[in-house]
Amino acid sequence: MADAPxxxxxxxxxxxxxxxxxxxxxxLVTPPAPAAPPDPTAFWxxxxxxxxxxWAKLFAQTPATPELVTQWKQFLDQWIEAWSKVLGQTMxxxxxxxxxxxxxxxxxxxxxxxxxxxxxxxxxxxQALNLPSRSQVTAVAKQIVELEERIERLEETITAALRxxxxxxxx
Amino acid sequence: MGQERFADVVxxxxxxxxxxxxxxxxxxxxxxxERGFRRLQNFHGLLTNPVEPRxxxxxxxxxxxxxxSRLYRYESSRRHRTPVLFVPxxxxxxxxxxxxxPGGSFVEHMTRQGFDFYMxxxxxxxxxxxxxxxxxxxxxxxxxxxRRVLETSGTDELSVxxxxxxxxxxxxxxxxxxxxxxxxxxxxxxxxxxxKVGLFGLWLGKEYFNVDRFVDTLGSVPAxxxxxxxxxxxPTMDLSTNLNLWWNLWNDKYVExxxxxxxxxxxxxxxPGEFFRHWVRDFYQDNRLHRGELVMGGRPVKLERITCPxxxxxxxxxxxxxxxCVQALIDAVGSSDxxxxxxxxxxxSLIAGRGAAVHCWPKVSGWLGARS
Numbered sequence: 001m002a003d004a005p006x007x008x009x010x011x012x013x014x015x016x017x018x019x020x021x022x023x024x025x026x027x028l029v030t031p032p033a034p035a036a037p038p039d040p041t042a043f044w045x046x047x048x049x050x051x052x053x054x055w056a057k058l059f060a061q062t063p064a065t066p067e068l069v070t071q072w073k074q075f076l077d078q079w080i081e082a083w084s085k086v087l088g089q090t091m092x093x094x095x096x097x098x099x100x101x102x103x104x105x106x107x108x109x110x111x112x113x114x115x116x117x118x119x120x121x122x123x124x125x126x127q128a129l130n131l132p133s134r135s136q137v138t139a140v141a142k143q144i145v146e147l148e149e150r151i152e153r154l155e156e157t158i159t160a161a162l163r164x165x166x167x168x169x170x171x
Numbered sequence: 172m173g174q175e176r177f178a179d180v181v182x183x184x185x186x187x188x189x190x191x192x193x194x195x196x197x198x199x200x201x202x203x204x205e206r207g208f209r210r211l212q213n214f215h216g217l218l219t220n221p222v223e224p225r226x227x228x229x230x231x232x233x234x235x236x237x238x239x240s241r242l243y244r245y246e247s248s249r250r251h252r253t254p255v256l257f258v259p260x261x262x263x264x265x266x267x268x269x270x271x272x273p274g275g276s277f278v279e280h281m282t283r284q285g286f287d288f289y290m291x292x293x294x295x296x297x298x299x300x301x302x303x304x305x306x307x308x309x310x311x312x313x314x315x316x317x318r319r320v321l322e323t324s325g326t327d328e329l330s331v332x333x334x335x336x337x338x339x340x341x342x343x344x345x346x347x348x349x350x351x352x353x354x355x356x357x358x359x360x361x362x363x364x365x366x367k368v369g370l371f372g373l374w375l376g377k378e379y380f381n382v383d384r385f386v387d388t389l390g391s392v393p394a395x396x397x398x399x400x401x402x403x404x405x406p407t408m409d410l411s412t413n414l415n416l417w418w419n420l421w422n423d424k425y426v427e428x429x430x431x432x433x434x435x436x437x438x439x440x441x442x443p444g445e446f447f448r449h450w451v452r453d454f455y456q457d458n459r460l461h462r463g464e465l466v467m468g469g470r471p472v473k474l475e476r477i478t479c480p481x482x483x484x485x486x487x488x489x490x491x492x493x494x495x496c497v498q499a500l501i502d503a504v505g506s507s508d509x510x511x512x513x514x515x516x517x518x519x520s521l522i523a524g525r526g527a528a529v530h531c532w533p534k535v536s537g538w539l540g541a542r543s
Binding site for chain 1: 302311380381385
């Protein structure tokens, strides 16, 4: 028991493993890309094995108290944090931004005609049922917004004029 | 090796070598079991009888409305003479995060400190508002809100407090409306220099994101797309949130707070199309606010024209508005009384939650109180 590694030491070990993992992931996604696609399983296997061994050691060498549950939670927190760092580094690359931009463009190219066609269909259907369409309702709402704006401006003008009159009034 | 060790453990727990656990260990296991039981009870309650959290409980009155936007005034002892106009983000989320629950509310803190506190709620915009621009917000909505604050409070000066996107918008307003007497300006986690804005800055860059095609195709930015964008920014967020929920599920107070926060965090709000176009092009892509190249209502937006006292608050772990892009306001303004503080927390936890109550709120109210 005397030479059992303390929880801090173990966490330090896990942290180191996870950080090294994060750096390796960042290297994998940074250009130039390797000829062969990266194999995440192969990369993470040693890390996972080490994690399991570390946990086995901990269970074997420390008393079975509820602190183990706390330590497990801390381990999971660090694990998630490490993944968050890895993903953050990946998403912070030009390649990821480019890929996302291209995906969005493809979505918009597909979505544009689809949306127009769907809108037209709905408009025709509502017209056939003698019901106001979405665009007609939107147009009415827009007019109300504009009317409200005009009334507001009118109120402001009247208030300003009254204030000027008040300023010029008898003292 | 791992298998051998686990076998040892099983042996130690169950075999003769296990020995008698100490009374302390037994007591702690009992506590842990009780927690486990309460976790199950609360989990069952969450699934079968979800309670609608009562958010936004600080008493308030609506003092002005224009289209979807509302101006609320909160009850307070009004110990400080200068009222505060709080300008949050437009779109993305609802502003009740600032008045989430009693005891965990920024609004409640400010009113308890004696500020005559006003909050602008931009509202939830529909397709009829797709023509609304940032310029409309700066030159039409904000001046009216500020005048209404002055009228209803009966004072001749006000402080403006901008949070997130509300900060650059209100900074543009303060810089272009010298006729409105702004006594103090506070920027909380509001990006100013968009070259330092992090992942969103990269993703929304001109090279990768065609904002015109986006707005022309979709008309507006639907709430689901806003949600997707923010979820992508921190993909592990839901995982850690749920892990923390499980861990704290025994704690009724935590569960109550979680339900309120979860309600807010899943209620995304769409952006009006033209607003989004203007926001992305002029702010994210061209950084025109920081470069002094914006013109609104025929007036150039020059941040150096802001000369009132300035307080800027950045959050250390803010990945939406990283501290460097927030701090940039300090060098851009013409004020002589200016201060920057960087506090622990992220974009939301800077202003909401237990950490905010300790680190952020007292700093903001203390700085404003001395100048109000």
